[in-house]
Amino acid sequence: MKIKKVSVLLAILVLILSCATNPFTGKQTMALVPNSQLFPTAFAQYDQFLTDNKVIKGTADAAMVTRVGQKIAVAAERWLNANGHVGYLKDYKWEYNLVDDKTVNAWCMPGGKIVVYTGILPIAKGEAGLAAILGHEVAHALANHGQQRMSAGMIQQGLAVAGNIAIKDEKSRNAFNQYYGVGSQVGVMLPFSRSHETEADSIGIILMAIAGYNPDEAAELWKRMSAQSGGQAPPEILSTHPSNQSRIANLTALAPKAKEEARKFGVTSFKN
Template sequence: MKNQLLTFIVCLFCLSCATNPFTGKKTMAFMPNTQLLPMAFAEYDKFLSEHKVIKGTPDAEMITRVGQRISVSAERWLDANNHQGYLKDYKWEYNLVDDKAVNAWCMPGGKIVFYTGILPIAKNEAAIAAIMGHEVAHALANHGQQRMSAGMIQQGVGVGVAMATKDKSASEQNMWMQAFAVGSSVGGMLPFSRAHETEADQIGLYLTAIAGYDPDEASLLWERMKANSGGKSPPEFLSTHPSNDSRIANLRALAAKAKEEARKFGVTSFR
């Protein structure tokens, strides 16, 4: 039974891999977009119905303007790299929601929300573009789909561990299950998540620059984010995100590469 479960997981992994054009990597995709996107769109509509959406203000118009520019830059990059039609099922939408949380997100399929709480830290449109690019990049690189697939694998392997230790005492089985939970999280899921954040920083910065926004603003934004947090954060190996200092250093290093990428599209000056 254990071998059958392992064989099933391996086969599922092999049959469900796809190459992502933004990263060039094979990615897990146990749930196809034909199922995932309708679910995401429904959840997005439900979220909007339960929150105060701000319309017609300069800030709301800025969110839409920046979002449209980032989505156009993604389309330009994909077309230039022979990936026409990759976004055919996307239904872009950009909304500003009245909420003090310092947050923004993009669901699979291009459904974006900015919370008003992040605007004072962003301070300017170029920083909004850096945030927008990062969140859109998560969707473009199918990070949500991959995390869902990884969670399914983690759950499946957990069942295997439980089956393999079912003849042991309750305390010993519990010890094995706890060891698996910690090991799979610290050694697997958390590094997986941090890698996604770093990928989204790079992809997002390229999109930001192609859209004509200054990529140097991204590291300055994260300096402000660090200050806003009071410098408090868990150790990086226990976090879903890179540390603030790691992220700032990485964004500084990536800015020149993002400008170089933008020049391929005729963009030589930045807002």
Template sequence: MKKVLLTITVFLSVVACKTNPFTGKSTFNMFPNSQIFPMAFAEYDQFLTDNKVVTGTSEAQMITNVGQKIASAAERWLNANGYPGYLKDYKWEYNLVQDETVNAWCMPGGKIVFYTGILPICQDETGIAVVMGHEVAHALADHGAQRMSAGMAQQIGAVAGNVAIKNEQWLNVFNQSYGVVSSVGVMLPFNRSHETEADRIGLQIMAIAGYNPDEAAELWKRMKARGGQAPPEFLSTHPSNDTRINNLTAWAPAAKQEAAKFGVTTFK
């Protein structure tokens, strides 16, 4: 059994690497697009069936228009940097859903939802572009598949520990601590790194699409002003508002420089 687990783990580490085109780094991803995209598309369609999709309004149209501009900017960047065809399996879709939750999300393959509750924070088209860039970036970087892969690896670790540890006392200690240690020490930092990466990639592609990257930090200042309790950053899946504001402010000049390579020097 130990040999089987070791073989599986080594095999997954070798075959599950994919390069993130925006960072050049190898990522841990066990799920090819051909496997995860159909599942995501089906789940997205079911979500739309079960929720109230807003159609025929200026806000709904703006969500679609901004999404198309951001996805187009991403494709321009990918084509210019040696990744033609990277998006061939993506099926972009942008929907506004009636829900007061202040949130937006993206499924693998480019299926995006904005809740109406986030629109007052966005305020305008550029604010929507900030959020849209972030969500599109999650799809571009395969963050959904990576998180599923990490969750599977976490489960393999738990099984391996239970197989390897024969002492009952130490096994109890392992089972009591593994979940907390692997979550706080590995999974939460992993998720936060994805949020930070999506912020940076999103800033870049929104600028290429013609939106002012300086507005990203302003949006997060508005998010912070909402108040409310948030867990300490090390116990959260997301960076703190202050961390995001500082990062986005520091990255905005580089995003403008990247946009200039595509002839974009003025912004909305």
């Protein structure tokens, strides 16, 4: 019994000592895997992805991806410096690549390595729409969402192992595995992922505004995304992402606040 108590106390101590503060939200977040380990691995995976896929270079679209991405990164650094977080981005290595793929998607690896698929450009419909996309993806990297997901996954797996060790009866152990798997996924991991998406929307819309892009375009982008999907999506409770309608409503409400934040940086007109 004493050993179990000591183990629980040590686990709690590890969690306390393995927390980081998100400068954009002020929240304490899990950081069981330090960025000093996470970033090099992510950079290597990104380089391998570029080797295995067709990267588009020298076109107007490729130049736009780089141009908009750089503006978003500069906006992030301006915001961080102004809010007392000078040096926060020292280990980030921003890179933006357009990849020939019809998938409607874009993503950002931990540490700032970004890919935009050609399939999403028609929905972006220009720089402002692309800024909404890249603002969202950059926000994932800035808030260390990849680090948090990895940490949460480690805890989820650790609790599953602990449960299997603690429960001696096979029937009870099988029931635990069945209910824990579904319960932890639907009740914890999926809401955790949806909260990250909402957080990235909230940060990203501010970054695009500071970069000089009209934040009203973020909601318009998601209206187009919704139309493109044809309404085909799982119920929000079973999804890693909020519903399109939830995102549209949230981004519409956030746009005036984003413009107000941008004015603090002298940005008073916005590109559509």
